[in-house]
Amino acid sequence: MNMLKGNSPDPMPVPSLMPVLSRGKHRTPRSGACFMEFASYLAGEAWSDHPACTHPLVASLARMVNDCTSDSSRARLVPLIPSVIGLKGDNPRVRLLIAVRAATAALPVSSSDHQRALAVGILNCERQLEGLDGELPEGLEARIRTAFDAAPETERWAREFISSMGAWSRTKFTDRTAETIIRVSVQGIAEACTPNPDDRLFELLSGVIEDATRVLAPVEAEPAPVAPPVDRRSDRARPVPAHARG
Incomplete structure (x- = not known):
C-alpha cells in the first residue's frame, strides 16, 4: 500500500493484486478499475464507480479525468485516490x-x-x-x-x-x-x-x-473547559468566630 502514500506526480507501479486504472466502467477488479472504482475497493465498499465514500461531484470529476487522461499517464492519478475516501458532506x-x-x-x-x-x-x-x-x-x-x-x-x-x-x-x-x-x-x-x-x-x-x-474535512472540536475542582468543605457549617458571637 506504500504506492498510495505521498503526492508525487510520477507514475507508480501497481502491485498485481491491486486493480489497474483504465478507462470506463468495470465489472470486477480483475478487469481493471476507474478512479472511483479503485476508491470503493480501498474503502471496503461494494464495487462501484459511485461509492458512498466520496462527494458525488468530486467523484464525477474524478471519473471524467480518469477517462480523459491518456493510458500512459493514468497511473499517476493513483496516489490521489486515498484522499477522496471519506470526502463527503452537503455544504453548498x-x-x-x-x-x-x-x-x-x-x-x-x-x-x-x-x-x-x-x-x-x-x-x-x-x-x-x-x-x-x-x-x-x-x-x-x-x-x-x-x-x-x-x-x-x-x-x-x-x-x-x-x-x-x-x-x-x-x-x-x-x-x-x-x-x-x-x-x-x-x-x-x-x-x-x-x-x-x-x-x-x-x-x-x-x-x-x-x-x-x-x-x-471535519473540524476537531476544542476540548471543553475543565471546571475547577469544587471544595466540598465550603459546604459544611463553619464555626462562628468568638468575636462574632452574640
Whole structure:
C-alpha cells in the first residue's frame, strides 16, 4: 500500500493484486478499475464507480479525468485516490468551488465553442459564492482574473449575456448546473491544442480535492473547559468566630 502514500506526480507501479486504472466502467477488479472504482475497493465498499465514500461531484470529476487522461499517464492519478475516501458532506460551497475550479482551469485553453459557457459558469459561481460568504475565498479572485485575461472578449460577452437575462441569472445553482460546467471543462481541457492536457487534468483533480477537503474535512472540536475542582468543605457549617458571637 506504500504506492498510495505521498503526492508525487510520477507514475507508480501497481502491485498485481491491486486493480489497474483504465478507462470506463468495470465489472470486477480483475478487469481493471476507474478512479472511483479503485476508491470503493480501498474503502471496503461494494464495487462501484459511485461509492458512498466520496462527494458525488468530486467523484464525477474524478471519473471524467480518469477517462480523459491518456493510458500512459493514468497511473499517476493513483496516489490521489486515498484522499477522496471519506470526502463527503452537503455544504453548498462544494459544488461552487468544484465548478469554478474546473471552469477557470479550462477557459484559457478551451475552444471558442466551450469558452462562452465556461465564462457564464464562472460569473455564476462568483455571484453565488459572494452571496453565501459576502466575499470570495482567498486566491479565487486572482484565479478568475487570470482565466478571463486569457479570453477578454469572452468575458465581455458573458457579462453582457448575464445582464440581459435578468432574473434568469439569479436562479438556483444546483448539482446539475455544476455537473454541466465540470463536463464542459474536462472535455475542453482534453480536446485543447496544448502539449500537456494530462498535466492540466491532474492539476485540476488535485485542486478540486484540496478545495473540497478544506470545506468538508471535519473540524476537531476544542476540548471543553475543565471546571475547577469544587471544595466540598465550603459546604459544611463553619464555626462562628468568638468575636462574632452574640
